[in-house]
Amino acid sequence: MSLWEKPYFSTLKGPVKMAETATPAETAKSANPEMLRAARRSPASHLASTFESGSVDGTVALKEIPFQTMVGVRVDRASDAGARLASVTGGLPAVCGETIRNERSTTLWLGPDEFLVVAPETAHDSLGGDLVRALVEALGEHPGQVVDLSANRTTFELSGIRARDVLEKGCSLDLHPREFRTGTALATEIGNIPAILFKTGEDRFRIFPRASFADFLGRWLLDGMREFASPEVP
Amino acid sequence: MLLISCPNCGPRDETEFHYGGQAHVAYPENPDALTDREWAEYLFYRDNTKGNFAERWVHSTGCRKWFNMLRDTVTYDIKAVYKMGEPRPDLTSARQDATSPEGASK
CATH class of the missing domain: 3.30.70.1520 (Heterotetrameric sarcosine oxidase)
Incomplete structure (x- = not known):
């Protein structure tokens, strides 16, 4: 039983300092904000032009808010x-x-x-x-x-009268405005990946996927939007 | 697909949850005093109930909280969802429970 005398988690006891919380204020003094901003690249920046060309005016639009x-x-x-x-x-x-x-x-x-x-x-x-x-x-x-x-996480904004239809392809929550009201945010799955869905307006959603899922979810949403770019089949 | 009612978030798809095995398996009060067999039974032996089974689940893509659930292992009917630390609800259908021959009915 000597193996169990010292549980491996004993090292976690005691106050844990959140070192990373202290750093932003310190870097602010040393670095130039404009340089910082220019050096950064958002997780879906490579899809920006694809988002633009995939958006359908007045129907559904997708963009990243980095x-x-x-x-x-x-x-x-x-x-x-x-x-x-x-x-x-x-x-x-x-x-x-x-x-x-x-x-x-x-x-x-x-x-x-x-x-x-x-x-x-x-x-x-x-x-x-x-x-x-x-x-x-x-x-x-x-x-x-x-x-x-x-x-x-990064932020996607999906807006337009068809935004709900796009989301409903991969999100099993009840997104009808009767149930999912403006100002509601739920952590759930969209396109089989975990994300937070925040309804910011009647036809406006913000989606917070993890940075590593941004490429996948961006392309997934674009694929869902594609049918609305084509003429409606009667 | 099961529709599981998280005590915090309400009904969600099964894919948002992860399974945590049998509930109400208490940590031995004095682990040092256990024989190897008793320790192995605590670690690895679980009931294999046909009928209502108390188990732990975590809402991993939602509120990330653990809770207990009473599920019928034959029909997959969810009989009760209750919080961690609460005792197993006494259902009228509890007579369906099979008794386990040995192991983790602790």
Whole structure:
């Protein structure tokens, strides 16, 4: 039994410092934001012209919104730290699908104690914003996580009167407006890959796939859009 | 395809979930005191119930939370979904349960 006297997970005990949360503010001082921006390449940048040519005017359009600031937050909503984080984001969503928006960010519900704060590119500390720092400071030393996940996912925007038809080809959620209302975000599967689906307008969806799935999902959506580029078969 | 009702997210496709094996297998109170056979039974021996079976599932592409489910292994009927830590619900159809000859009915 000596093998079990020291469980292998004992090394995980004790406070875990989130080193990566501290870096953006530091790099902001040393690097030029314009240089940073020019050096970056988004996960679906190679598909930009394909998205443009695959979009059908007035019917369905697809584009990538690159480099959005995303911060993963894990905290108990009922705790003091939860209340402090809620004051930064304008509140923490309570139930599946709920999103909370304030002037600096939108907060998505991912789990009972897990949230994703999404903000425009310029909110990131490396480009002169202060969102990550504000959230890290709000959490303080309390149990929880604030992690800069801006590079984890990219954002696709699918819009137009046929956007729902395209999504319904590979997403088994009920996307009818009666059930799936504007301002709802759900973590689910689209085209057999995990992604977050956020309905931002009546015919407007934002999809957050992981960066490594961006190429696949982009091409998958384009394929779904192709029928609407052809004349309708009576 | 099963339609599984996640306690947090509501009904979702089976493909969004992962299976976690038999539920309510408690960690031995004093693992050091176990014989090798008892330890092996804790680690590897599970019931192979015909009928209602309590099992763990995780909603891996949704809320990423674990929960328990009572499923009929013959008909795949989902009889109950309940949270981690809650006791197994007592169903009137519980008499269908087969008893396991030995192993992990801990």
